[in-house]
Amino acid sequence: MKICIIGTGYVGLVSGTCFSELGNNVICVDIDKNKIKKLNDGIIPIYEPGLEELVKRNYKQGRLNFSTNTSSSIKKSDIIFICVGTPTIKKTNQANLKYVFNVSRIIKNNLNKYKVIVMKSTVPVSTGDKIEKILNIKKNSNKYDVISNPEFLREGEAIRDFLYPDRVIVGTNTKKPNKIMKNLYLPIIKKRNRYFHTSRRGAELIKYASNGFLATKISFINEISNLSEKINVDIKDIAIGMGLDERIGGRFLRAGPGYGGSCFPKDTRALVKTGDKFKTNLSIIKTVIKSNDNRYKLLLNKICRILSYKVKNKKICFLGVTFKAGTDDMRDSPSLKIIPSLIKKGANINYYDPSGPKSDFKNKKINFYPKLKDACFKSDLLVIHTEWNEFKQLNFKNLVKKQNFKIFDMRNLYDQSKMKKNKLNYFSIGR
């Protein structure tokens, strides 16, 4: 099939590349000339394991192309995926649909034959209706269907999530585009019966409800971890014990510094907004947002407690600053709140991150080290903020080389009893 992907960000680039890997002809379009030039030169603008190899292979074989010419790319294609950003408008809970509507207007002017217009970016329920309204002019009659096909890719696992999905959700209000989409996804759904068809609004809501539910699971276990800390039990045991019940499931029950990233914080807020629009009080999601927003304060307090409330001039080293492992993404990372608060209290911060230095930290008292051991050397406190594999078996005494240093493991990567045996001052979450 001939596919045009509009918006070559995270979702667009991964989806376009994977569709080309499945044998389709794909043009990935972006208005950012620099990005498209880089992609044509074989430079991948994001960090995603396995992506570079797939891009290069399919580009070489001519199935994957990059262009800044949106109009001609639309004309050449049968299926158009809208993958542009939908950031939250500052100081509101609302998703900004400016880019989605701009793209819809370009599509409207380039409908030279029947096309399926697929909304892949996460958009509030009823956005499909609005796109349809934009396209709906006389000369375009019967030349399009607007459908919803939300993405469920996790950063760092995106290729696997795309090629081996738990489910493919397609929302259409007519039969024809459903047939086309089923055919498109056939190579990855035929082994496992994971294709689910519903209405367009239904698919739009499945996406938000899924992210809202996962965010709830995380906030739930985080609050239970606050309690288990007080009553002297191990949150890991609680999560395992709960997860053994198949109705609950063990995944997404890891207590930690709170959820971050480009999806959960944005989508939970947009879900509340959708509830408001349709006069429905989504009180659970509202509470989840509050609970997650406050989490960093709890962890900050714990750091102060670990340092006996003497934070000034203490050397604190962060191991990982991104919102999770396997990505260079800093969006809504808990470290963005915790580190500046520690600086305000007079601490000096070193950090090491396998994905490199971050421009988010501009303060002179925050220093990146390209080597883990240089970052940790002579620290008063190590904070394991992100669960990168390379942090899972460290020889802390060799790294720090200082008496009485402390470790705060925000991801519960280590066995408490072993740490005690090794006479390390070890603190973790909910244990």
Ligand code: UGA
């Ligand atoms: C999330 C969803 O998992 C994807 O299915 C979805 O497609 C994507 O959002 C999106 O809407 O585009 P992602 O944001 O990449 O994917 O990251 P997750 O792996 O879901 O982690 C989100 C946050 O929750 C991270 O901060 C992570 O550290 C935290 N988390 C996750 C926990 O604290 N505990 C857990 O048990 C799991």
